[in-house]
Amino acid sequence: MNDFAFHAPETLDEALGLLAQHGADAKVMAGGTSLTTLLKQSLIAPGHIVSLHRVRECAAIEASDGVIRIGGLATQRDVELSPVVKERAPLLAEAYRRVATVRIRNVATVGGGVAQADPAMDPPPSLLILGASVVAKSARGERVIPIGEVYADYYETTLEPDEIVTELRVPAQPSGAAWTYIKYLPRTEDDYATVSVAAIGRAEGGSVADVRVALGAVAPTAIRASVVEDALVGQPATSDALREASQAVSEIVDPTDDPRGSAWYKRDMSVVFTRRALEQVLGLA
Numbered sequence: 001m002n003d004f005a006f007h008a009p010e011t012l013d014e015a016l017g018l019l020a021q022h023g024a025d026a027k028v029m030a031g032g033t034s035l036t037t038l039l040k041q042s043l044i045a046p047g048h049i050v051s052l053h054r055v056r057e058c059a060a061i062e063a064s065d066g067v068i069r070i071g072g073l074a075t076q077r078d079v080e081l082s083p084v085v086k087e088r089a090p091l092l093a094e095a096y097r098r099v100a101t102v103r104i105r106n107v108a109t110v111g112g113g114v115a116q117a118d119p120a121m122d123p124p125p126s127l128l129i130l131g132a133s134v135v136a137k138s139a140r141g142e143r144v145i146p147i148g149e150v151y152a153d154y155y156e157t158t159l160e161p162d163e164i165v166t167e168l169r170v171p172a173q174p175s176g177a178a179w180t181y182i183k184y185l186p187r188t189e190d191d192y193a194t195v196s197v198a199a200i201g202r203a204e205g206g207s208v209a210d211v212r213v214a215l216g217a218v219a220p221t222a223i224r225a226s227v228v229e230d231a232l233v234g235q236p237a238t239s240d241a242l243r244e245a246s247q248a249v250s251e252i253v254d255p256t257d258d259p260r261g262s263a264w265y266k267r268d269m270s271v272v273f274t275r276r277a278l279e280q281v282l283g284l285a
């Protein structure tokens, strides 16, 4: 690990000032659950660490006008347990509940998770189908970015080095729709997913009225399966239709071989778990 200067500002403005001053030579540290590993393995070698552990802003979770506002410094455990999130977006509470262990979730933050951009993380598929946006602040101003435009590639985002994620804005789940988050874990319960699928759906009069599906861990970023959604909306909600529509995900996933499974296995499991998620949310399980 290289030597670095450690800064512990007490306000967001001070933190933004430090990032403006040191630019790409500085790295923000929130919970430190991923950053410490990157530093220890010398995968990154910043000259300055700007720790947010003394900053008391940006940790609230509130709702107004049908939108949940989750502070970027809220912990993942805060989201999992938040009555506001449980009531308005139970899918999101469940996605955060599935992250690693309670010890990790007690420390890991929402903003750190967004910026780390590991495609196997649990929250991204749910954030995609809920239509979440990220608020990123810098000394230059503020941007609101749709979550799908934040994830760029494996561990890469479109955030600038001087930006801090201060908020996630998540529209409430549609009322009357069923939801599920399936995390397929052939190894231990606290592992990253081999394949994950988040889905929301509603059938009306035997037809698919609304369906949203996204997958994690099977491409450089979490991906929304619009091809499946487009094939199903307005069609009869039958087992055969769901089975046929699910096949289309094998064309949009791009998995890699790793200790959690081979690429061909993950491709096959993407189809299987998409179908199971659809069956659950469309009442055919």
Ligand SMILES: Cc1cc2nc3c(=O)[nH]c(=O)nc-3n(C[C@H](O)[C@H](O)[C@H](O)COP(=O)(O)OP(=O)(O)OC[C@H]3O[C@@H](n4cnc5c(N)ncnc54)[C@H](O)[C@@H]3O)c2cc1C
Pocket: 027, 028, 029, 030, 031, 032, 033, 034, 035, 036, 072, 073, 098, 099, 100, 101, 104, 107, 108, 109, 110, 111, 112, 113, 114, 115, 116, 120, 121, 122, 123, 159, 163, 164, 165, 166, 190, 191, 192, 193
């Ligand atoms: C053992 C282990 C198991 C895990 N298992 C899972 C799992 O099953 N599912 C899952 O989803 N995740 C898992 N994770 C990942 C975990 O969710 C991330 O480590 C965590 O989200 C990062 O948050 P943090 O606050 O600790 O960020 P940090 O480690 O402090 O930072 C991570 C990155 O984000 C940047 N950053 C931090 N905060 C901000 C901010 N507010 N604005 C801009 N950039 C910022 C940092 O500069 C760094 O690049 C696991 C992690 C560990 C260590």
